[in-house]
Amino acid sequence: MDKIINIIDELYEKSNLPDEKLVFLLEKLDDKSRDYLINKAYQVRKKNYGDTVYFRGLIEISNICKWNCQYCGIQSSNKKVERYRLNEKEILDSCHKGYLLGYRTFVLQGGEDSYFTDDILESIIVKLKEKYEDIAVTLSLGERGYDSFKRLYNAGADRYLLRHETINEDLYKKLHPKMELKNRVKSLENLKEIGYQVGSGFLIGLPGLEMKDYAKDLIFLKKLEPHMVGIGPFIPHKDTSLKDEKGGTAYDTITLLAIIRLLLPDVLLPATTALGTIDPQGREKGFRAGANVIMPNLSPYECRSKYTLYDGKKFSNNESAEEKEKIIKSVIEAGFKPILTRGDNIKWKRK
Structure with missing residues (x-):
């Protein structure tokens, strides 16, 4: 017990651990030392x-995707999905409604839909930034080329979310047919070089992974030093090849949120909808373990x-105003203060 507490203290003090100690922490953590870990993460x-x-x-602009990621319900091979795509006016209208409700960050998320060319996205970003000077625009639209990322940044995009999902290359290949982990990693490096606030992250509970395997994901994140990290439990979808697999747990997700907070003290760390899906109190528990972001749906x-x-x-299906007030109430009841400003990473400055 003393050894694991000492390792947590070292992580708290240094924001880093040797690889072998990180593995030891993941493998040997028990309920009592986990409580200590969570308390330290909350302090940070x-x-x-x-x-x-x-x-x-959050505005989910399209569920059309060219890829066939095996864990994802909107994978290209799933013929049971009712596909949709928002046009520019619908996206701008959704942002306007959100702005009137007080939101100052908008996350445009979707599958890798080839309809959304640089021209179309640039037009949307420019119009948003010209109309609302005090907002941040976040994109979460998959891999794009360097020139595309650069053009969208120059148009006014502030942040880009691109989870690496797993740093285990063999598993990545298995779960992402025709995709390459090296391309995902290069995209993240490009985004950071360009000047975005960059978000990455991974899925918890993918088939075949054990707690010790997440050490490699954590080491990758520490090296990347992203401004945001999004992690969440793998939840099987009935229309995918992984439909019968066991999903990730809220317990493990919250544990890893705490470790990430200690590894990356300045990071923006969401308590995800997936966490709230498998545990009704999951997001509130996430906040107490170090998470500090929530993304209500404005779609x-x-x-x-x-x-x-x-x-x-x-x-x-509530009106967005009603949903916002309900979430604000739950955040306040959990002992936290809801903020609707841009909420940038404290160390980021636009180039």
Whole structure:
């Protein structure tokens, strides 16, 4: 017990661990030492971001995707999905409604839909930035070339989310047919070089992975030093080849949130919808373990049930204003302070 506490203290003090100690921590953590870990993570969160929870307005702009990722409900081979795509006006209208509700960050997320060319995305970003001077625009639209990333950044995009999903190359190849992990890693490096606030992250509970395997994901993130990290449990989807696999747990997800907070003290760290899906109190537990971001859905109501990356997705058909107030209430009741500003990473400055 003393050894594991000493390792947690070292991680708390140095924001890093030798590889072998990180593996030991993941393998030997018990409930009591995990409580200690979570408390230390909360201390770091409080030091850097206080008790704030940053709100992002999430707009799922398309569930059309050219790839066939085996864990994903909107994979290209799934013929049961009712596909949709928002046009420019629908996207701008969704952002406007969100702006009137107080949101100052908008996350445009979707599958890798070839419809969204640089011309179309540039037009959307420019119009948003010209109309609303105090907002941040986040993109989460998969891999693109360097020149595309650069053009969208120059148009005004501030952040880009691109999870690496797993740094295990063999598993990555198995789960991502015709895709290469090296391309994902290069995209992340390009995004950081260009000047984005960069987000990466991984899935917890993918078939065949053990807790010790996440050490490699954590080491990769520490080397990358992203501004944001999004992790969440793998939840099987009924129309994929992994439908009968066991999913990830809230327990492991929250443990890894705490470790990430200690490894990357300044990081923006969401408590994801997936975590809230498998545990009704998952997001609140995530905040107490170091998470400090939440992303309520601003997508048109008729689209929300169609953007099903996994089964049982937690979404609401409430009016956005009603949903926002409900989430704000839950954040306050958990002891945190909801904030609707841009909420940038504390160390990021636009180039």
